[in-house]
Amino acid sequence: MSTEAILNTVDIVKLENDMEVESFESEDRDLNDFLLNDARDYLKSLLAVTYLLKIGDETVAYFSLSNDNLIKNDSERPVWNRINRFIPNNKRRRSYPAVKIGRLAVAKKYAGKGLGKRIILAIQNMYINEPQRAGCRFLMVDAYRGALPFYQKNDFKFLTEQDSADATRTMYFDLKAI
Numbered sequence: 001m002s003t004e005a006i007l008n009t010v011d012i013v014k015l016e017n018d019m020e021v022e023s024f025e026s027e028d029r030d031l032n033d034f035l036l037n038d039a040r041d042y043l044k045s046l047l048a049v050t051y052l053l054k055i056g057d058e059t060v061a062y063f064s065l066s067n068d069n070l071i072k073n074d075s076e077r078p079v080w081n082r083i084n085r086f087i088p089n090n091k092r093r094r095s096y097p098a099v100k101i102g103r104l105a106v107a108k109k110y111a112g113k114g115l116g117k118r119i120i121l122a123i124q125n126m127y128i129n130e131p132q133r134a135g136c137r138f139l140m141v142d143a144y145r146g147a148l149p150f151y152q153k154n155d156f157k158f159l160t161e162q163d164s165a166d167a168t169r170t171m172y173f174d175l176k177a178i
């Protein structure tokens with residue numbers, strides 16, 4: 001299937017308690033295991049909501065979301081100043097409401113065809129254009145090292161330099177930047 005056909009065909013479906021995901025194979029075993037074995041428990045426990053990207057019956061990618069908080073780190077003043085620059089003076093706080101992309105993976109077979117980007121656009125759309133139940137200003141992710149260029153291409157920024165040598169790095173995206 002061409003890249004264009006994939007992007008035109010894919011549906012985004014919320015994972016429900018009674019849904020089975022029978023197979024999913026991305027490059028990352030932990031992310032595969034989460035979807036196959038844990039995602040419904042996280043849903044039942046109100047800890048994360050998972051969304052599946054489906055082409056017909058096949059799950060081609062998924063992501064999960066949880067509420068989060070972007071908290072001021074006093075040792076990263078320039079970053080905080082940049083964040084605050086787009087927030088009116090009288091609304092500036094030490095923390096802002098956010099949503100965390102807890103997990104995100106594209107099946108190996110479909111990697112590099114724009115599905116990751118489609119996921120980011122879908123999440124932005126959920127929190128900007130769809131009816132809101134709570135304020136949410138930022139997207140957050142603890143990005144795997146291998147996925148840093150992907151998030152950078154999607155305009156996520158690093159929150160701190162303190163995690164620059166870690167296995168994951170915290171990144172954020174300001175929804176008002178769109």
Ligand SMILES: CC(C)(COP(=O)(O)OP(=O)(O)OC[C@H]1O[C@@H](n2cnc3c(N)ncnc32)[C@H](O)[C@@H]1OP(=O)(O)O)[C@@H](O)C(=O)NCCC(=O)NCCS
Nearest residue numbers: 104105106111112113114115116117143144147149150153
């Ligand atoms: C990272 C991942 C989600 C990217 O999904 P994808 O569908 O392959 O990415 P896309 O095709 O939408 O790529 C979007 C852009 O990011 C770039 N990109 C994606 N992965 C990249 C990588 N590893 N290195 C450099 N650039 C990358 C693409 O070139 C593309 O750039 P363009 O818009 O200029 O063409 C996918 O490779 C994956 O599931 N990896 C394993 C799990 C993982 O690391 N998840 C992230 C957890 S934090």
